[in-house]
Amino acid sequence: MNNTSTRTYAYIAAVLYAAIIGLSFLFVKMTVTIADPIDVLAHRFALSLIVVSIPVLFGWIKINLRLADLWRIIPLGLLSPVLFFAFQAFGLVTSNSSEAGIIQATTPIFTMLLASIYLKERSSTMQKMFVLLSVAGVIFIFMMKGSSMSLSNFKGIFLLLLSAACFAGYGVLARPLTRKYKPLELTWVTLLVGCVVFNVASLGIHAFNGSMADYIKPLGEPSYLGALAYLAILSTMFSTLLASYALTHLEASRMSVFTNFSTLISIAGGALILHEPVYGYHYIGAVLIIIGVLGTNMSGRKQGLIKKELPN
Numbered sequence: 001m002n003n004t005s006t007r008t009y010a011y012i013a014a015v016l017y018a019a020i021i022g023l024s025f026l027f028v029k030m031t032v033t034i035a036d037p038i039d040v041l042a043h044r045f046a047l048s049l050i051v052v053s054i055p056v057l058f059g060w061i062k063i064n065l066r067l068a069d070l071w072r073i074i075p076l077g078l079l080s081p082v083l084f085f086a087f088q089a090f091g092l093v094t095s096n097s098s099e100a101g102i103i104q105a106t107t108p109i110f111t112m113l114l115a116s117i118y119l120k121e122r123s124s125t126m127q128k129m130f131v132l133l134s135v136a137g138v139i140f141i142f143m144m145k146g147s148s149m150s151l152s153n154f155k156g157i158f159l160l161l162l163s164a165a166c167f168a169g170y171g172v173l174a175r176p177l178t179r180k181y182k183p184l185e186l187t188w189v190t191l192l193v194g195c196v197v198f199n200v201a202s203l204g205i206h207a208f209n210g211s212m213a214d215y216i217k218p219l220g221e222p223s224y225l226g227a228l229a230y231l232a233i234l235s236t237m238f239s240t241l242l243a244s245y246a247l248t249h250l251e252a253s254r255m256s257v258f259t260n261f262s263t264l265i266s267i268a269g270g271a272l273i274l275h276e277p278v279y280g281y282h283y284i285g286a287v288l289i290i291i292g293v294l295g296t297n298m299s300g301r302k303q304g305l306i307k308k309e310l311p312n
Helices: 003-033 036-058 067-092 097-104 109-121 125-144 154-176 181-211 213-219 223-249 252-256 258-273 280-298
Strands: none
Touching: 003 036, 003 097, 003 223, 003 258, 036 067, 036 097, 036 181, 036 213, 036 223, 067 097, 067 154, 067 181, 097 125, 097 223, 109 125, 109 154, 109 258, 109 280, 125 258, 154 223, 154 252, 181 213, 181 223, 213 223, 223 252, 252 258, 252 280
């Protein structure tokens, strides 16, 4: 497979990743009305790990990892999902979803900074401008919705910033690992980390409160199971595989800007499924995001991106 075809498939994977993540917010809303968020995460990663382990257990796919390999990949799983979701959850305790959306839009900026330091990725001035344009598109949509950020809520904003930084760190750390390990191997280990951490936390809380029955109670709700299946199989397992594959062939800074594209998918999903209204500012923000995503990934091709060998 030539380099052009490989990059095309990588971009398709990145778009699918953004689409799946964008729609996941709808299903998260469905689950958290039935179960505690920590229980949702515990169930989500347990189901994800079970599904991804099936082809491994039957010998259809081989995972050849030594203990040293596990220790090398575990920090990736700690960055995301563990720290990413933890900081986001605690940040949302004192912040609102709009503030979280605005801050999450800064992930490509964090990624570009970390990638330039750790991976020695060099981006052109035009690429930087297009990244900022994409970020501006997301912020514009939230601001026009009447959202604002209160500096008085410093703790919540700080935790949400840490969440965005962890997600950016995940993309940067995953980039060199994709050259050593297969996407399924990275996915399996990160899901294992998430499953262990969130289930230990959930069961520990229920044991302390004497409410162990509440851990399995939501599993009796058909609507919960349906939403959980989407979150576990598509939004967690499959999206991680797509991200790992895309990062094998795309620079971290190019991949990260697709996270803002998921905002458009979320708006479209809300309009089509929940019949939420779409206003003119949504279209303006959408144009800014699309131009930013396309510009980031197309600019620099003619002049060439200065690449250096990734660290081992």
